[in-house]
Amino acid sequence: MQTLSTEILTRTIRQRPADSYKGTYGRITLIGGNRNFGGAILMASAAAVYAGAGLVTTITDPSNQGSLHARLPEAMFADFNDLAQTQDLVKGTDVIVIGPGLGTSPQSLTILNNVFSVVQPEQTLVIDGSAITLVAQHQLALPQAHLIFTPHQMEWQRLSGIAIAEQTPARNQPVVNQLNATVVLKSHRTQIYTPTAVYENPMGTPAQATGGMGDTLAGMVGGFVAQFTNKTDAVLAAVYSHSAIAEELARTQYVVLPHQIIDVLPQFMKEHECKN
Numbered sequence: 001m002q003t004l005s006t007e008i009l010t011r012t013i014r015q016r017p018a019d020s021y022k023g024t025y026g027r028i029t030l031i032g033g034n035r036n037f038g039g040a041i042l043m044a045s046a047a048a049v050y051a052g053a054g055l056v057t058t059i060t061d062p063s064n065q066g067s068l069h070a071r072l073p074e075a076m077f078a079d080f081n082d083l084a085q086t087q088d089l090v091k092g093t094d095v096i097v098i099g100p101g102l103g104t105s106p107q108s109l110t111i112l113n114n115v116f117s118v119v120q121p122e123q124t125l126v127i128d129g130s131a132i133t134l135v136a137q138h139q140l141a142l143p144q145a146h147l148i149f150t151p152h153q154m155e156w157q158r159l160s161g162i163a164i165a166e167q168t169p170a171r172n173q174p175v176v177n178q179l180n181a182t183v184v185l186k187s188h189r190t191q192i193y194t195p196t197a198v199y200e201n202p203m204g205t206p207a208q209a210t211g212g213m214g215d216t217l218a219g220m221v222g223g224f225v226a227q228f229t230n231k232t233d234a235v236l237a238a239v240y241s242h243s244a245i246a247e248e249l250a251r252t253q254y255v256v257l258p259h260q261i262i263d264v265l266p267q268f269m270k271e272h273e274c275k276n
Contacts, residue, residue: 026226051223
């Protein structure tokens with residue numbers, strides 16, 4: 001198992017060339033946020049924008065439109081009940097993040113299946129939160145794509161069948177290989193599984209134990225993958241950045257809130273970019 005360090009940041013975060021435009025940094029579409037859990041998709045969307053993704057579209061329950069525009073005017077909005085429009089938007093994106101605040105209702109399952117039906121092999125699909133639970137509960141066939149799962153330990157138990165107490169690299173890796181995916185297994189020391197290696201994040205603090213942390217990480221993963229060439233390094237850098245920012249904030253705070261990590265993210269990335 002390899003331990004992450006700040007080296008992953010300078011290896012991944014590149015200085016932006018002078019001739020950049022918004023298309024240079026990827027198109028990302030995030031789907032989730034039912035009427036009860038709108039905050040989850042708002043945090044994931046904000047994390048993607050603040051991470052530097054070029055074009056961000058949020059497909060969510062219409063009750064969240066006002067909050068989205070007030071919190072994040074940079075993101076475009078679409079209604080996830082409009083299945084045809086959702087398909088068109090998903091087809092035209094580079095990275096899809098699905099699950100934050102989606103819920104597990106029959107409506108949620110319909111939305112998830114609708115997205116899965118049009119995902120293309122060249123796209124990256126980040127499956128988070130309740131979308132993982134739906135995949136596990138209904139044994140859904142996964143689309144052909146660059147798959148990234150971001151489960152906490154209970155969600156991984158549902159998906160993998162491995163009890164939390166038995167979630168060791170030796171047990172986890174064969175399931176990761178079967179999924180043909182990258183898996184970010186969130187815990188006290190988050191582990192990132194790829195088909196060829198396992199990485200551990202040494203950063204993190206109990207001050208992060210609050211709602212919305214995982215949604216924020218999913219958005220950061222999507223935002224990093226959308227703009228940086230090496231997808232594995234992008235995932236690793238997002239995970240490390242998320243915890244490193246939190247550790248810094250926790251020096252003077254009892255609890256670190258997800259939106260605080262989001263707000264600091266652009267400055268943090270600037271401090272750690274490679275200028276060569």
